[in-house]
Amino acid sequence: MNMDYIGFRIYDDWIRMVRKGHSIKGFLKKNGYETIAIYGMGLIGRQLYEDLNDSEYETVAYCIDKNASQIMINGVEIITVNEVEIQDKAVDAVIVTPVNYFYDIEKELLRYYKGVDILSVRDVIWSNL
Secondary structure (H helix, E strand, O other): OOHHHHHHHHHHHHHHHHHOOOOHHHHHHHOOOOEEEEEOOOHHHHHHHHHHHOOOOOEEEEEEOOOHHHOOOOOOOEEOHHHHHHOOOOOOEEEEOOHHHHHHHHHHHOOOOOOOEEEEHHHHHHOOO
């Protein structure tokens, strides 16, 4: 499936979720996630960070991206997957934004995270529709 189309569908579903009075922040709070990491800092990852950064409740501890050294976003540390092991900030969940590659990314992340939920941003949004 076309990557642009999938991104468009995620944004469309996100807007429909918000119109129904739901939010990603609400999902996280309802499920007991207080501190998260975001994997993938493309357009969706950046929007997710901005959405959660405005929250008084959730905390984005850090973001993960394979091109971490090339990405600058004020207020958040961006690391590579290889740096997860040395990260001293514990998280309750990792939200993965490149949904086309979710299962491969999840498999890789599970090597580093024990007892941490790995969530697809698409599934988080769909759970609120």
